[in-house]
Amino acid sequence: MPKVSDAYLEERRRQILTAAARCFGRKGIAGTSMRDIYRESGLSSGAVYHYYRSKQEIVDAVFEMSLQQTDEVMGAPMAAADPIEALDAVLEVVF
Numbered sequence: 001m002p003k004v005s006d007a008y009l010e011e012r013r014r015q016i017l018t019a020a021a022r023c024f025g026r027k028g029i030a031g032t033s034m035r036d037i038y039r040e041s042g043l044s045s046g047a048v049y050h051y052y053r054s055k056q057e058i059v060d061a062v063f064e065m066s067l068q069q070t071d072e073v074m075g076a077p078m079a080a081a082d083p084i085e086a087l088d089a090v091l092e093v094v095f
Helices: 004-030 036-039 046-051 055-079 083-094
Strands: none
Touching: 004 036, 004 046, 004 055, 036 055, 055 083
């Protein structure tokens, strides 16, 4: 059996988390089932459970992904030494 690349595995994880985030946005975390997530992702239930053992693991991973994305977007502006440059950078990201 051929070994899949780390990039492939990461893409599947991202696919699941993106689908979960969309479901959470529409139905809330409590209202979203694992079935909703694997239907939204286009993957089988077995594939989703291969990467994440439970909905709580997915919730935690979506939260971590959101924090990482926020850090990536806001990290550079917040590192600016000049407050005006930082504000300009934040406004550029937002708008």
